[in-house]
Amino acid sequence: MMPALAPFACDAAQSRGRLTPEPASPTRSAFQRDRDRIVHSTAFRRLAHKTQVFVPLGSDHFRTRLTHTIEVAQIARALARGLRVDDDLAEALALAHDLGHTPFGHVGEDALDALMRCYGGFDHNAQALRLVTRLERRYARFDGLNLTWETLEGLVKHNGPLLDPEGRPTARYAARGVPKPIIDFDAECKATIGALGLSSHASAEAQIAALADDIAYDSHDIDDGLRAGLFELGDLRAASPFIDMLLSEIEQTYGALERARVIHELGRRVITRFVEDALAESARRIAESGARSAAEVRGAGRTLVSFSPAMIEADISIKRFLFGAMYRHPDVMRVRAKATRIVEALFPLFLREPAAMPLEWAGVIKGARDETGRARIVADYIAGMTDRYALGEYRRLVDITMDLA
Numbered sequence: 001m002m003p004a005l006a007p008f009a010c011d012a013a014q015s016r017g018r019l020t021p022e023p024a025s026p027t028r029s030a031f032q033r034d035r036d037r038i039v040h041s042t043a044f045r046r047l048a049h050k051t052q053v054f055v056p057l058g059s060d061h062f063r064t065r066l067t068h069t070i071e072v073a074q075i076a077r078a079l080a081r082g083l084r085v086d087d088d089l090a091e092a093l094a095l096a097h098d099l100g101h102t103p104f105g106h107v108g109e110d111a112l113d114a115l116m117r118c119y120g121g122f123d124h125n126a127q128a129l130r131l132v133t134r135l136e137r138r139y140a141r142f143d144g145l146n147l148t149w150e151t152l153e154g155l156v157k158h159n160g161p162l163l164d165p166e167g168r169p170t171a172r173y174a175a176r177g178v179p180k181p182i183i184d185f186d187a188e189c190k191a192t193i194g195a196l197g198l199s200s201h202a203s204a205e206a207q208i209a210a211l212a213d214d215i216a217y218d219s220h221d222i223d224d225g226l227r228a229g230l231f232e233l234g235d236l237r238a239a240s241p242f243i244d245m246l247l248s249e250i251e252q253t254y255g256a257l258e259r260a261r262v263i264h265e266l267g268r269r270v271i272t273r274f275v276e277d278a279l280a281e282s283a284r285r286i287a288e289s290g291a292r293s294a295a296e297v298r299g300a301g302r303t304l305v306s307f308s309p310a311m312i313e314a315d316i317s318i319k320r321f322l323f324g325a326m327y328r329h330p331d332v333m334r335v336r337a338k339a340t341r342i343v344e345a346l347f348p349l350f351l352r353e354p355a356a357m358p359l360e361w362a363g364v365i366k367g368a369r370d371e372t373g374r375a376r377i378v379a380d381y382i383a384g385m386t387d388r389y390a391l392g393e394y395r396r397l398v399d400i401t402m403d404l405a
Contacts, residue, residue, distance in 0.1 A: 008292060008294060010085065018146045019193060029088060038099075038147075041099070041132075041145060044096075049388055050105075051065070067220075068220065071216040076094035085208070093205060093209035100127030109122065111343035115379075120376070128155055135380060160303065163198045215271055225326040233259075239320070274307065277307055291304065350378045
């Protein structure tokens with residue numbers, strides 16, 4: 001039986017509601033319905049064919065956005081249960097956190113953002129918000145998924161506040177400002193179910209989803225990088241004392257193991273140690289803050305769900321190693337360059353020739369008021385593409401010989 005929720009948890013029965021009011025479900029909480037709507041969305045299904053780091057044409061074993069998302073959701077549920085907060089809300093946020101990503105991983109986002117620079121830019125969190133509030137068209141009464149305020153708030157703020165207490169953009173958005181889709185939607189919420197509070201932290205459940213994302217990244221990027229032969233265990237061991245400690249434990253416990261078993265055992269221990277540390281450190285921080293409600297978590301002035309200082313160092317050492325050894329590996333960079341070329345060719349082509357898009361998208365773009373509106377619709381279309389669909393469109397419209405291998 002699930003233990004009683006902690007006083008600082010979000011309570012589905014006390015949700016601030018949805019933009020379009022709906023009768024309560026007799027069988028599911030408001031947050032359960034949010035989770036189910038996300039899972040059944042078209043955007044969620046497309047994650048199966050969107051790249052995490054690799055373009056998965058040469059192997060079925062590398063992570064996609066979907067497999068990554070499922071792993072994040074599993075870790076988020078474990079953390080939520082350990083801290084006695086609403087695990088349905090934490091899971092919903094974990095399942096939705098990557099909905100706005102473009103094809104070809106972060107390289108696709110970088111390319112689309114550069115192309116959209118004079119039209120307001122592109123941000124995957126803002127795009128996720130557009131998807132769940134406008135672009136999904138599944139229901140007769142409203143556009144989007146009509147999610148609860150708590151899920152929308154967590155989707156926007158799971159990585160922390162977007163504004164400082166004086167209303168200025170935080171470091172992440174200091175150069176270019178908070179994305180306009182988020183600002184516009186916040187104003188819409190303010191007039192109905194309440195502003196999202198862009199200068200405060202998010203709920204504990206949203207903070208959990210963000211931390212679960214970090215844990216999943218560290219574990220599965222190590223696994224994928226080793227499987228792909230981009231680096232070896234010895235390289236990783238030399239770069240991270242934390243990994244060296246875990247590999248020593250495996251050797252002391254099991255002696256000589258085949259490489260595949262060592263890799264799996266390492267991944268399992270990475271997740272376990274990060275989760276156990278996060279539970280202990282987060283419980284300590286929450287107790288220290290004295291938070292007795294979800295509102296007090298939001299107003300604590302700092303992130304309460306976190307790793308300990310020692311584990312933060314371990315996380316940094318892993319990410320620093322992966323950046324050079326994996327994300328900037330020549331084989332990955334070669335694919336990144338091709339992916340960039342695809343996005344850079346498709347965007348101006350569709351902006352110039354809307355008829356090249358599917359009929360429903362060509363119809364939508366006709367209703368745009370100006371070039372900025374047309375560019376945003378083209379960005380919506382490209383961002384929704386899977387890797388293979390984007391490659392197919394490039395081959396159809398630009399160069400039939402393009403290959404990402």
